[in-house]
Amino acid sequence: GRTEEDLTACCIPYESGVARYADLARGLMIGDTNGMLKILFCPDTLKIYGIHAFGESATEIIHLGQSVMALGGTLQFFRDSVFNYPTLAEAYKVAAHQGLNKLGRGGL
Secondary structure, eight states: OOOOOHHHHHOOOOEEEEEEGSSSHHHHHHTTTTTTEEEEOOTOOOOOEEEEETTTTTTHHHHHHHHHHHOOOOOHHHHSSSOTTTTTTTHHHHHHHHHHHHHHHHTT
């Protein structure tokens, strides 16, 4: 997906939602407090521009974001989806809520 640098250079407005492994039960269980997942999205349409993940097992969760992006999905998909607990995939829901809260749209 796109990066913050790319979106900024192209003058495309965006917002981000972040989930840190340190805030996830699974992140604490595996001892990774530095990992994170970031979703870049359009603040108006909520279309996903890019998803970035790093940390332990990031390669095991990045495909979820790639699939949603490939299908033209929005942040609402992650907000409304059910994720097993405790898993790192839960980071998508946490990041979606964090991004929506930044827009003042947490209840949508």
